[in-house]
Amino acid sequence: MPIFERFLTLWVALCIVAGIALGHWVPGLFQVVGAIEVANVNLPVALLVWLMIIPMLVKIDFGALAGVAAHWRGIGVTLLVNWAVKPFSMALLGWLFIGGLFAPWLPADQIESYIAGLILLAAAPCTAMVFVWSNLCRGEPHFTLTQVALNDAIMVVAFAPIVGLLLGLSAITVPWNTLVLSVILYIAVPVGLAQALRRRLLASGGPEALERTLKWLQPVSLVALLATLVLLFGFQGDAILAQPLVILMLAVPILIQVYLNSGLAYLLNRASGEAHCVAGPSALIGASNFFELAVAAAISLFGLQSGAALATVVGVLIEVPVMLSVVAIVNRTEGWYEAGRAVRRREDATGA
Structure with missing residues (x-):
């Protein structure tokens, strides 16, 4: 993992302090930035x-979807965890901890917003960072690519309905126009632009041109993320200083859902007889979140100063260390995994 990504948690922490x-020192600057909106969409944040x-x-590469059947067990497990378990388990954990156990220590007017942010965080499976986690656990690259492409395709149509359903169950008013606009702005349009750029690069210079461009774009992506965090914490600073424990309380349900969903995916893959090189990335995809989309949607739906925006940022703060711990667990338990009865039976049947 590149050093900039390895220490992402440190950069996030520094951006929190800077924001x-x-x-506190130049509040007028953030008020000006916050006022640059069109149809409830903050334009500077949208650009970032x-x-x-x-x-x-x-x-x-959406062409990878043609190979979706090659690892059907892992694909099925990951889809189950990503779309039928994770958003709902996070909503349950949010109601339990934020709406229940921690409620006396949280600002009453932000509790629903915090829960909404947690739901947004869990409703979008991770994309690019999964390739890093998969590589670290020696994951099957074709499975990882296929699963990410499939999740992105599903996200275009499933993100808004799932978020709307869970926010409705939480008795949180769903601004459907803004939610649909967020899906268009932050999923559909970027997917279209990214795929057009990918095709153009491949057509003009082949895989080498694509690789060179990706190396140049990756730092741009991370810098934009960090700049967004500075903006968010510039707006959230007073609330955080008044109640610094809010970040720790928001981290609790996020941590639980990461280990719960990664463990569930890992065990289901073992029970189905899937290979370890597929079970590892399946567990990681099942646990990690597309926090960039969550942050953008939270800002669009609830505003830069909302508890929802803060909750999604907490997900960014703990993403790297928590996912690295899941990678370590997957790697250290490979022998135990391969000793599973279903895994050995599949290997015997395929002559592996």
Whole structure:
């Protein structure tokens, strides 16, 4: 993993400090930025989100969907966890911890917004960072590419309905116009632009041109993410300084859902007899989140100063160390995994 990505948590922490300090010293600057809106969409943030998302989506080859049946067990498990378990388990954990156990220590007017942010975080499976996690656990690259492409295709049509359903169950008013606009702006349009750029690069210079462009774009994506965090914490600074424990309380359900869903995916793959090189990335895809989309949607739906925006940023803060811990667990348990009865039976049947 490149050093910039390895220490992403450190850069995020520094941006939190910088954002809070700047928000306190030059609040007028953030008020001006916050006022640049069209149809409830903050234009500076929208630009930063595109710079975050498009480089990641350029990596995705939707042609990989033709090989979706090659690892049908892992694909099935990951889809089950991503779309039928993770958003609903996060909503349940949000109601339990934020709406229940921690409610006395949280600002009452932000509790619903915090829960909404957690739901947004869990409703979008991770994209680009999954390739990093998969490589670290020696994952099957074709499975990883196929699964990410399939998730992105599903996200275009499933993100808004799932978020709308869970926000409705949480008695949170769903601004459907803004939600649909967020899907168009932050999923459909970036996917289209990224795929057009990918095709153009491949047509003009082949895989080498694509690789060179991706190396140039990756730092742009991370810098845009960090700039977005400075903006968010410039608006959130006063609330955080008033209640610094809010970040720790928001981290609890996020941590639980990561280990819950990665463990579930890992065990289901073992029970189905899937190979370890598929089960590893399946567990990681099942646990990680497309936090760039979550941050953008939270800002569009609830505003830069909302508890929802803060909750999604907490997901960014803990993403790298938590996912690295899942990678370590997957790697260290390979022997135990391969000793599974279903895994050995499949290997015997295929002559592996």
